[in-house]
Amino acid sequence: MNDIFIEQLVKKKRTFKDRFIFIIVILMVIAIPLTFVVLATQHLILAYFIYIALFVLFFGIWLIWFVRSHQNVEFEYQMVQDTLVISKIIAKRKRKELLKVDVRTFEKLERAAEFDYKKYYFQKMTVTPADERDDENNFYAVYRHPARGICGILFCPNEKVLNAMKPYLNKDIVLKLFYNREKK
Numbered sequence: 001m002n003d004i005f006i007e008q009l010v011k012k013k014r015t016f017k018d019r020f021i022f023i024i025v026i027l028m029v030i031a032i033p034l035t036f037v038v039l040a041t042q043h044l045i046l047a048y049f050i051y052i053a054l055f056v057l058f059f060g061i062w063l064i065w066f067v068r069s070h071q072n073v074e075f076e077y078q079m080v081q082d083t084l085v086i087s088k089i090i091a092k093r094k095r096k097e098l099l100k101v102d103v104r105t106f107e108k109l110e111r112a113a114e115f116d117y118k119k120y121y122f123q124k125m126t127v128t129p130a131d132e133r134d135d136e137n138n139f140y141a142v143y144r145h146p147a148r149g150i151c152g153i154l155f156c157p158n159e160k161v162l163n164a165m166k167p168y169l170n171k172d173i174v175l176k177l178f179y180n181r182e183k184k
Contacts, residue, residue, distance in 0.1 A: 004081055006164040009089075010156060012073040012129040025067050029060030075128040077157055079103075079164035086128060086155065099126045099153065103168040105143040109177060112138035112154065122152040129156065 036053035040046055069091040075098075078085040086099040108115070113136060124145070141153040157165075166174060 004079060004164050006079040006160050008077045008158050008161050010075045010077070010129050012075065014071060018071045022064075022067055022071065025060075025064055029057065029064060033057040033060065073129075075155075077128075077155065077161050079161055082168040084161075084165070086126060086153070088128075098128075101143055101145075101151075101153075103165045104170075105145075106141050106169060106173060107144060108140065108142040109165075109169060109173045110140055111136060111177075112140055115140040122150055124148050124151045125154070126152070127154045 033053040033056045036049040036056065040049035040053070072091050074089045074092075076085075076087045076089060076095075078087070082103050084099070084101050084103050085097065088096045088098050090096070122142075137156045139153075139155060139157060141155070143151055143153075145151045162177075166178065169177075
């Protein structure tokens with residue numbers, strides 16, 4: 001029995017947007033309790049604002065932890081026989097399966113730098129941490145789904161995952177991708 005099971009984890013890099021959200025949360029956690037403390041010191045009647053400030057501060061510390069941990073995202077590529085499964089793992093606690101596709105249905109599999117994605121109108125596009133479209137490690141895959149039509153994947157598999165796909169791919173794709181030759 002020749003079972004194939006290969007997996008790869010790819011960690012998503014933190015973007016400017018992630019850092020911006022984190023900074024905004026920290027500023028809010030500092031500013032809101034501070035505002036309540038200032039209000040409590042200005043008005044002796046409103047001394048209970050200090051209790052509210054403490055509650056907001058404790059909630060804010062939890063919120064900072066929650067935001068930071070949920071920005072820790074990994075993508076897992078699994079090749080099980082002829083099936084590629086892409087899952088998104090959030091904070092090492094929550095797993096969501098994004099895609100499960102038979103590799104035999106791939107019509108194209110090319111490096112992102114060589115792929116002209118403007119020729120296609122994708123009904124569904126699955127993008128994993130392949131942020132830069134012309135990175136040499138990124139690949140585009142195009143397949144036809146029976147219900148959705150033409151679908152695409154932008155992902156960055158390593159050599160093990162690509163070699164696990166190789167026996168199931170169309171021969172034209174194998175010639176072009178692995179041997180740098182076009183079919184004549």
